Every structure is written in C-alpha cells, then in structure tokens.
Amino acid sequence: MAVPIQQKSPVARVVQAWFNPLKRSAGFLAFVLMRITGIGLVVYLLLHMVVIGNLLRGPAGWDSLIQTMKAPWVLALDVLLIAGILIHMLNGLRVTIIGLGFGTQSHKGIFWTLMAVALLLLIYSGWLVFTK
Amino acid sequence: MNDNGLFGQKKTITLKVWRYKPGAIDPPRYDTFQVEANAVTTVLDALEEIKATRDGTLLYRHSCHHASCGTCGMRVNGREQLGCVARLLEQGSDVVVVEPLAAAPLVADLVVDMTPFAAHFTPAGMRLVRTSEFNAEAETPAGVERFTRYEDCIECNLCLSACPVANTNPAFIGPAGLAAAYRALITGERSPAEVFAYVDHEDGVWRCHSAMECSAVCPSNVNPGHKIMALRRELISYKVKRFFKGG
Numbered sequence: 001m002a003v004p005i006q007q008k009s010p011v012a013r014v015v016q017a018w019f020n021p022l023k024r025s026a027g028f029l030a031f032v033l034m035r036i037t038g039i040g041l042v043v044y045l046l047l048h049m050v051v052i053g054n055l056l057r058g059p060a061g062w063d064s065l066i067q068t069m070k071a072p073w074v075l076a077l078d079v080l081l082i083a084g085i086l087i088h089m090l091n092g093l094r095v096t097i098i099g100l101g102f103g104t105q106s107h108k109g110i111f112w113t114l115m116a117v118a119l120l121l122l123i124y125s126g127w128l129v130f131t132k
Numbered sequence: 133m134n135d136n137g138l139f140g141q142k143k144t145i146t147l148k149v150w151r152y153k154p155g156a157i158d159p160p161r162y163d164t165f166q167v168e169a170n171a172v173t174t175v176l177d178a179l180e181e182i183k184a185t186r187d188g189t190l191l192y193r194h195s196c197h198h199a200s201c202g203t204c205g206m207r208v209n210g211r212e213q214l215g216c217v218a219r220l221l222e223q224g225s226d227v228v229v230v231e232p233l234a235a236a237p238l239v240a241d242l243v244v245d246m247t248p249f250a251a252h253f254t255p256a257g258m259r260l261v262r263t264s265e266f267n268a269e270a271e272t273p274a275g276v277e278r279f280t281r282y283e284d285c286i287e288c289n290l291c292l293s294a295c296p297v298a299n300t301n302p303a304f305i306g307p308a309g310l311a312a313a314y315r316a317l318i319t320g321e322r323s324p325a326e327v328f329a330y331v332d333h334e335d336g337v338w339r340c341h342s343a344m345e346c347s348a349v350c351p352s353n354v355n356p357g358h359k360i361m362a363l364r365r366e367l368i369s370y371k372v373k374r375f376f377k378g379g
Binding site: 007010013014016017018022023024025027028030031034094095098099100101102104105107 | 160209210211234238294296299300341342343344345347348355357358361362364365366368
C-alpha cells in the first residue's frame with residue numbers, strides 16, 4: 001500500500017528522508033554518507049570494546065585473536081573501517097567549512113574534491129593493510 | 133495540450149498520480165493515466181487534461197502557469213518541482229510519478245496544507261507585501277543587486293519538502309523561513325537581536341545539516357542553503373563580539 005511520508009511511522013520517515021539519495025544532489029549524498037558512516041563508526045566502537053575485552057582472557061586468548069585479525073576478510077573490514085573514517089572525517093571538514101558560511105556556493109566541488117582525496121588515501125591505506 | 137506538431141512528436145506517458153481523500157480514498161493509492169505529451173507538455177498540463185476530461189475529482193493547486201506564484205509545487209518522479217514548468221518528456225522515464233510535497237500536512241490528492249510553512253515568514257521578518265512591487269517609479273536604490281535575490285522567494289514550499297531535516301522534525305523553521313530571517317537581518321528590517329532571538333535555538337539555524345537540497349530544488353534561485361550558512365556566520369560573529377564586549 002502506498003503511504004506518503006506524512007503518514008509513515010517516525011522510523012520509516014527517517015529511513016525515507018535521510019537515506020534515499022535517489023534524484024538528489026551531491027549535498028544530499030554527503031548528508032546520507034555522513035549518517036551511514038557515523039552509525040557505522042558507532043557500531044565499530046562497540047565491537048572494538050568487545051574485541052579489546054579479550055585481553056581479560058590472558059595472553060593465549062589475545063594471541064589467538066591476533067591470528068584471526070590477520071585473516072584477509074578481517075583486513076577487508078579494516079579497509080572498510082578506514083573508508084568510513086575518511087569519508088566521515090573529510091565530510092565533517094566540509095560541513096565545518098560551509099557551516100561557518102564559507103564556500104557555500106561551491107559546496108559540491110568541495111565535496112567531490114574531498115571524496116577524491118578520501119579515495120586516494122583509501123587506496124594507499126588498503127595497499128598498506130594488505131602488504132605491510 | 134498542444135497538438136499542432138510544432139513541438140515535436142508526441143509520446144505516450146504513463147502518469148501515476150497520488151490519490152488520497154480522507155474518508156473516500158483512504159488508504160491512499162496511485163491512479164494511472166495515459167497522456168499524450170510533446171516537448172512542451174508540462175505535468176500541470178497533463179493534470180488539467182485529466183481533470184477536465186477523465187476525473188473531475190482530482191485535486192491539485194495551481195495559479196499562474198509560469199513559475200511565478202509557487203502554487204503548483206509537487207514531487208515529480210521523487211523530486212520537488214513546479215508542475216507548471218516540469219516538462220513530462222524531461223523526467224527521464226515513460227512512467228512519471230506525481231506525488232504531493234512532503235513535510236506538509238496532507239489535505240487531499242496533491243494538495244498539502246501550506247499554513248505551517250507560511251507561519252514562519254512573518255516572525256522571520258518577511259514582508260507580506262513586497263516593497264519593490266510598489267516602487268516602479270523610484271530610482272534603483274543603492275545596493276539593490278545585493279537585495280534583489282531575497283525578494284525572489286515564491287513561497288512554493290519545495291525547499292521544505294526536499295529538506296531531510298524538515299521531513300523528520302516539524303519544529304524546524306526550515307530553509308525558506310531562515311532565508312527570510314537572513315534577508316530581514318541584512319536589509320536592516322529587523323535588528324540582529326530580533327532575528328537571532330528567532331533563529332538561535334535547536335530548531336532554528338543550528339538544525340540545518342548542510343544537505344543543501346533546498347538550494348538544489350529552489351525554482352527561483354533564492355539559494356536558501358547559502359542564506360542559512362550566512363545567517364550562522366552572522367550569528368557567530370554577533371556572539372563573539374558580544375562575548376568580548378561583555379554584552
């Protein structure tokens with residue numbers, strides 16, 4: 001059944017209004033990425049606390065965990081984490097700049113430039129993660 | 133619709149129109165209509181043809197037909213546009229979905245209640261009557277280039293509908309209201325204290341999250357996103373000065 005956003009539940013409103021970049025511009029895409037990466041980083045922080053909790057199991061528990069962390073699929077997750085950090089950090093820089101009233105007329109260019117920087121840094125980081 | 137062949141070959145477009153009438157068409161649904169469109173056929177043309185010849189109960193708002201009154205705002209294929217200038221063949225698909233604006237209470241079909249949107253203009257300092265419309269014989273005042281744009285808001289509500297924050301926080305003043313407040317500030321129509329008292333709170337100028345979609349959909353080049361950020365800059369400057377002056 002078709003339901004307009006005005007009649008949707010609060011959660012459904014958020015999903016439709018915040019996470020649907022279709023037909024929208026670069027600024028909206030930046031808004032969506034900021035939310036996705038922000039939520040992702042909070043989830044990562046919680047997982048990180050759980051993983052660090054393995055220290056309580058002593059050296060044996062920690063050593064086995066480190067072995068797991070060297071698995072390729074975990075390294076891929078590391079690269080995903082770095083992507084989230086880069087996007088959130090550099091997008092945050094854009095929000096700070098234009099939030100102070102500077103560069104608002106060229107916010108799209110600022111966004112794409114910073115995302116290009118993020119991509120370059122991500123490629124370099126990925127290379128380091130998988131080769132060093 | 134024009135059928136004299138001057139505007140290119142006609143094409144059949146499927147129009148999916150949002151329908152909702154409390155107590156009558158409830159739950160809402162989409163009604164589908166086949167319409168013939170050429171290069172200049174607008175969404176409003178198609179709606180008028182449907183209303184005149186196929187379904188007289190279809191409700192929508194319109195007035196001037198040339199993007200001046202801001203009355204026919206609607207979402208066309210998911211994007212806020214004025215129906216009177218949104219050409220059917222430029223929507224990128226053979227199926228065009230027409231829906232009411234978001235972030236405003238639904239009345240019926242494509243009609244939304246504009247009252248909450250308009251309620252922000254007067255307290256923001258926007259004139260109800262534009263002075264320039266009664267100033268035809270006067271010389272152009274100094275600095276008019278700077279101020280002209282802010283008289284361009286046609287109060288269509290597209291900016292509020294496209295704003296992701298306004299869609300989840302009805303208390304947000306919104307792009308048009310904040311742009312009006314900025315205009316009142318820089319023209320001196322309202323004192324800084326008055327303007328900042330209206331916008332300096334969590335549902336005011338600080339609630340904007342810089343999606344800038346308001347500026348992207350604005351049909352009148354008001355660029356409300358830019359005005360919101362400029363208003364923030366003025367507010368920060370005002371607060372810093374007051375802090376060091378001990379005011």
